[in-house]
Amino acid sequence: MKNREVARILYEVASLLELEDVPFKPRAYQRAARSVEACSTPVEELAEGDRLRELPDVGKAIGEKIQEIVRTGSLRYHQELKAKLPVDLFELTRVQGVGAKTAKQLYEALGVRNLLDLERAAKEGRIREVPGMGAKTERRILKGLAEARGTDRRELLWYAMTAMELLRRALEDSGLFAQLSAAGSLRRGVETVGDLDLLGVSERPEKASRFFACLPEVEEVLMQGPKRTSVKLAGGLQVDLRIVPASSYGAALQYFTGSKAHNIRLRERAGARGMKLNEYALTDAEDRVVAGKDEEGVYRELGLLWIPPELREDQGEIQAAERHELPQLVERSEIVGDLHVHTDWSDGTADLESMTEAARVEGLAYIAVTDHFRFSTTVGGVNTDELLRQVDAIGELNESSAGVRVLAGIEANIQRNGDLDVPARVLRRLDIVIASVHSHFRLSSAEMTRRLERVMDNELVDVLGHPTGRLIGERPPYDADWDEVFYRAAKTGTALEVNANPQRLDLGAPLVRRALEAGARLMLGSDAHATDHIRFLEIGVRTARRGWAEAKHVLNTLPVDALLATRKRGGRE
DNA sequence: GCCGTTTTCGGCCCGACTGTTTTCAGTCG
Numbered sequence: 001m002k003n004r005e006v007a008r009i010l011y012e013v014a015s016l017l018e019l020e021d022v023p024f025k026p027r028a029y030q031r032a033a034r035s036v037e038a039c040s041t042p043v044e045e046l047a048e049g050d051r052l053r054e055l056p057d058v059g060k061a062i063g064e065k066i067q068e069i070v071r072t073g074s075l076r077y078h079q080e081l082k083a084k085l086p087v088d089l090f091e092l093t094r095v096q097g098v099g100a101k102t103a104k105q106l107y108e109a110l111g112v113r114n115l116l117d118l119e120r121a122a123k124e125g126r127i128r129e130v131p132g133m134g135a136k137t138e139r140r141i142l143k144g145l146a147e148a149r150g151t152d153r154r155e156l157l158w159y160a161m162t163a164m165e166l167l168r169r170a171l172e173d174s175g176l177f178a179q180l181s182a183a184g185s186l187r188r189g190v191e192t193v194g195d196l197d198l199l200g201v202s203e204r205p206e207k208a209s210r211f212f213a214c215l216p217e218v219e220e221v222l223m224q225g226p227k228r229t230s231v232k233l234a235g236g237l238q239v240d241l242r243i244v245p246a247s248s249y250g251a252a253l254q255y256f257t258g259s260k261a262h263n264i265r266l267r268e269r270a271g272a273r274g275m276k277l278n279e280y281a282l283t284d285a286e287d288r289v290v291a292g293k294d295e296e297g298v299y300r301e302l303g304l305l306w307i308p309p310e311l312r313e314d315q316g317e318i319q320a321a322e323r324h325e326l327p328q329l330v331e332r333s334e335i336v337g338d339l340h341v342h343t344d345w346s347d348g349t350a351d352l353e354s355m356t357e358a359a360r361v362e363g364l365a366y367i368a369v370t371d372h373f374r375f376s377t378t379v380g381g382v383n384t385d386e387l388l389r390q391v392d393a394i395g396e397l398n399e400s401s402a403g404v405r406v407l408a409g410i411e412a413n414i415q416r417n418g419d420l421d422v423p424a425r426v427l428r429r430l431d432i433v434i435a436s437v438h439s440h441f442r443l444s445s446a447e448m449t450r451r452l453e454r455v456m457d458n459e460l461v462d463v464l465g466h467p468t469g470r471l472i473g474e475r476p477p478y479d480a481d482w483d484e485v486f487y488r489a490a491k492t493g494t495a496l497e498v499n500a501n502p503q504r505l506d507l508g509a510p511l512v513r514r515a516l517e518a519g520a521r522l523m524l525g526s527d528a529h530a531t532d533h534i535r536f537l538e539i540g541v542r543t544a545r546r547g548w549a550e551a552k553h554v555l556n557t558l559p560v561d562a563l564l565a566t567r568k569r570g571g572r573e
Numbered sequence: 574g575c576c577g578t579t580t581t582c583g584g585c586c587c588g589a590c591t592g593t594t595t596t597c598a599g600t601c602g
Contacts, residue, residue, distance in 0.1 A: 024585060028574035059575050099600050136592060228589055260602075267586045272578065278587055
């Protein structure tokens with residue numbers, strides 16, 4: 001039973017309790033559900049070790065209920081509640097504009113139990129007959145249904161950032177905004193983004209908001225007011241623009257950056273200190289403004305250090321900020337090399353020289369060329385001869401060009417048994433060896449764990465490439481006991497890649513954090529297959545930051561000689 | 574039902590916008 005499924009049951013219990021007008025319990029279940037959802041360790045594992053109470057917002061009662069779910073696959077309490085309202089609330093409330101109350105009303109009036117019933121009722125025009133609802137509600141539900149069906153598609157961080165950049169530039173050029181910033185999950189660097197949040201300060205909010213709604217990229221205006229405007233872009237991405245007074249900019253930026261869980265904690269903290277926090281200001285008991293112009297002030301007046309957006313997930317960052325123990329998160333400027341670059345020797349689109357030049361433009365001191373090795377099923381890899389010729393070509397390039405130092409490397413394939421497909425005598429000629437799984441994805445967890453452990457025991461392997469193999473929104477990570485893998489990585493001195501390809505971001509943030517806790521080191525690789533892909537490093541850094549990584553944890557913050565010296569086989573011969 | 578700078582009882586985030594209805598409940602973020 002996956003964490004998400006356990007969370008789903010808890011969420012539904014929350015909704016059902018809310019409908020029974022039970023006070024406060026719904027929120028308790030909601031928080032526990034969020035906590036389960038956010039936890040990177042499988043709850044089954046926690047249940048086994050009787051460690052469920054370690055989860056924030058899970059106490060005795062809910063802990064026992066999670067035990068029951070893990071043991072039996074369902075929850076009696078949930079079934080009992082559901083007997084009174086046999087409705088798929090989880091599904092129904094995913095439709096925009098339908099909450100628990102509406103779902104209940106629709107069930108009582110029309111017998112709507114699930115999305116199919118809802119669609120039928122809407123199409124037959126029965127929803128407008130329900131007291132308190134009208135034609136607009138019905139239309140809204142029909143639209144919400146179409147969107148819920150069209151999957152809850154989230155945009156990959158990189159492409160969301162690109163879209164945001166375009167909008168921001170257009171708004172800035174209008175001259176209507178004194179200040180403008182991205183907020184929301186994009187500012188936190190979350191790997192996928194549901195919608196774009198923009199925050200602005202404007203002297204003429206009505207005009208600014210109209211200007212925004214009329215941008216050519218906008219396909220549909222969802223709502224428009226002087227303080228908040230929501231639109232949908234041609235690509236389907238929703239964008240919310242909030243306009244606040246300059247004196248509230250910091251409070252608003254804090255508020256709209258989230259996460260929701262982080263904000264709730266902050267507001268509680270404010271309350272506990274006799275203050276109140278909203279998107280306009282932090283105020284004291286007499287309603288006097290204590291902070292609001294900038295984020296630092298808001299955190300400071302709550303007794304906290306300013307918390308980098310990437311950490312704002314209610315995963316211990318508030319406690320760390322209180323104790324002045326926040327990590328010194330790694331910065332993009334500290335990444336001095338890219339250790340995972342492909343060229344047209346394998347499946348890249350650019351030649352050696354162009355990739356090197358692109359690295360120079362990005363301000364890097366070195367790159368490692370790590371083309372694919374030709375593997376029976378991999379098209380476009382280099383074979384042994386080609387690889388050795390490439391080593392020579394790289395040698396010549398290094399002689400002729402001062403500037404970016406190029407390391408010779410390979411992205412070798414890990415065979416089913418944990419051996420590499422490149423002969424050891426060839427690997428010894430290389431500066432950097434990345435080992436990646438490109439086949440046999442569906443082994444048992446035990447077999448995959450052994451396979452990865454075995455390859456890391458190999459002293460010629462410097463880096464485990466895209467360790468979990470996931471493709472966001474497309475392919476789940478393969479099964480392995482990640483804590484075992486991370487422990488072995490630490491023990492053998494094998495770096496774990498944070499692959500910065502937008503669809504990979506692998507390791508992902510929660511696993512980065514676990515890897516660091518196990519004592520492992522990271523390597524940031526762009527996995528560039530074209531010159532402009534080196535810029536992906538930016539989101540690799542964001543991901544590492546979300547996993548609490550500091551520069552000292554990341555191999556390629558080191559100058560090249562120091563980097564080579566950290567290899568298991570030592571520095572240069 | 575959870576939690577603790579109001580600490581084992583008594584609190585529990587808050588505001589904008591919409592739709593349908595005349596004063597607000599529901600939803601969302």
